[in-house]
Each structure stands twice: as structure tokens, then as C-alpha cells.
């Protein structure tokens with residue numbers, strides 16, 4: 001496993017996203033939540049993945065509980081990241097963090113992230129509370145998610161110290177973080193956590209010929225017939241480059257992301273097999289020419 005070391009942390013370049021756990025919208029069912037999800041977490045740790053990302057919002061606490069149960073005997077191997085959803089009021093921050101920690105079964109959250117910017121959670125109200133959680137030892141690092149550069153910097157100013165990471169939509173079909181967020185993170189020792197790094201499965205190529213039925217994908221314009229047709233040349237290139245590396249399109253998509261300094265990716269997985277495939281993407285090294293080809297097809 002490759003690791004990103006910056007800002008006082010060492011996190012795996014491939015992490016594990018757990019929105020799928022306990023969430024009805026992904027539709028993976030009770031057996032997945034009861035058995036497979038825990039197996040996915042434990043196998044991830046065996047393969048050297050330490051970054052596990054969850055949120056109080058995922059399955060309304062169920063994802064945190066599933067993760068908590070799976071890491072019970074492995075606390076020292078995990079860099080646990082969770083998020084506070086900006087509904088309610090900012091003064092609830094400490095109480096909500098303690099509830100997340102309890103569901104996770106930990107006495108310290110390694111990375112506590114503000115899930116979205118919101119006028120209900122302005123940095124001047126939220127970040128001093130986050131700073132207090134750091135002083136109390138409940139939180140090790142603060143992060144944000146879905147913040148633009150100005151919002152990220154405002155959060156830092158209000159926190160009075162670095163906001164380690166920004167978790168954003170970043171993949172071969174959405175490259176907006178490359179404009180401002182990534183250069184700033186690279187220059188200042190911060191981390192970009194790429195969510196939906198597989199375009200929610202789109203970049204695996206397996207949905208090219210069939211309209212997906214699950215609720216998450218039906219809501220996305222990116223899965224429309226027209227968009228899938230538009231992406232055909234990119235998917236073909238992922239397949240072709242993959243065949244040279246003995247890798248799948250999903251692995252090439254992840255390898256393209258994590259070759260960028262200060263970027264980690266947190267793919268979700270519907271099975272242990274997918275998790276293993278995603279972890280192995282950390283060993284795929286793309287050439288400059290291959291990466292440039294993917295750049296040109298995704299511009």
C-alpha cells in the first residue's frame with residue numbers, strides 16, 4: 001500500500017468509503033450490512049488501508065456503528081474519519097462528535113470533518129468548537145468537505161490551525177479540484193480526499209450498456225444514456241491501458257488519481273472482492289504518457 005505523509009499524518013492512498021454501509025439508497029441489503037460490510041473493513045486493514053471514512057449521516061449512524069464494530073480490536077491500525085452534517089445548530093458540535101465517537105467505539109476521532117459548508121454552521125461558530133475538541137483530545141485533526149478554496153481558508157482562520165483535508169468529488173469525470181484546491185493543498189501540506197473516485201461505478205465500465213437501477217445512480221445525470229455514450233472513448237482507453245498493466249478500468253481510474261501528490265481516494269465497495277481490487281490499485285504505476293492520455297480524454 002502507498003501512503004501519503006503530510007501535515008503530521010500517514011494515511012493510505014487508497015482508503016475505504018462507507019456510505020454504502022447501512023444505507024438504504026445503495027440497496028445492498030441486510031446481509032451486506034450484517035456480514036459483508038464488516039468483512040470489507042477487516043480485509044481493508046489486512047491490506048494496509050488505514051483511512052476509513054464514514055459520517056453520522058450515513059444510514060443515520062448505522063455506518064459508524066458497523067465500522068465501530070469491525071475495528072473494535074484494531075484501533076491502532078485505523079485512521080478514522082467521520083463527519084458532522086450541518087443540520088441543527090453549531091453549538092451541538094461537541095455533543096455530536098461525542099455521539100459519533102460512541103458509535104465508533106473510539107475515544108479519539110482522527111479526522112473530524114464538516115460535511116458541507118452551510119450558513120447554519122459558519123466557520124466562526126463551528127471552528128472554535130472544533131478547536132476545543134482538539135484541546136480536549138476527542139479530535140486529532142479537523143477537515144472539511146465540499147468546501148471551495150475560500151471556504152477552506154476561512155475555516156482555517158477560524159480554527160487557528162491547519163484544516164488538514166478537504167473531501168471533494170474528484171475523479172476522471174469531474175476534475176474541478178485540480179483548478180485551485182489541489183495546487184493549494186500540495187503547496188501547503190494539506191490533503192485532498194477524493195470521494196466518488198470511481199464515479200459511483202461509472203468508471204468501472206460495467207454500466208456502459210445497462211441503465212443502473214439503484215437510487216443513488218438513478219439520481220445522477222452522469223449515468224444518463226447520453227453521458228455514458230459520451231464517455232465511451234474514456235472507458236475504452238481505461239480498458240486498453242488496464243490490459244497493459246493487468247488491471248481493470250476501476251483500478252486505472254484510482255491509479256490516475258493517487259499518482260497526484262497529496263491525493264487519497266476513498267472508493268466504496270459492495271464486496272470484499274471489489275475492496276481487494278481497489279486496494280491493489282495502489283500498486284499500479286501509470287506512465288506520464290498514459291496519464292496524459294486519460295487527461296486529454298477527460299478534459
Ligand SMILES: NC(=O)c1ccc[n+]([C@@H]2O[C@H](COP(=O)([O-])OP(=O)(O)OC[C@H]3O[C@@H](n4cnc5c(N)ncnc54)[C@H](OP(=O)(O)O)[C@@H]3O)[C@@H](O)[C@H]2O)c1
Pocket residue numbers: 016017018019020053054115145146167168194195196197198199200201202204206250251266267268269270271274275277278
Ligand atoms: N463528502 C461527501 O459529500 C461524500 C459524497 C459521496 C461519497 N462520499 C464518500 O466517498 C465514498 C466513495 O464514494 P461513492 O461511494 O459515492 O462512489 P465510488 O467509490 O466512486 O463508487 C462506489 C461503487 O462503485 C462500485 N465499485 C467499487 N469498487 C469497484 C470495482 N473495483 N470494480 C467495479 N465496481 C466497483 C460499487 O458499486 P456496485 O458494485 O453496486 O457497482 C461501489 O458501491 C463514500 O462511500 C463516502 O464515504 C463522500
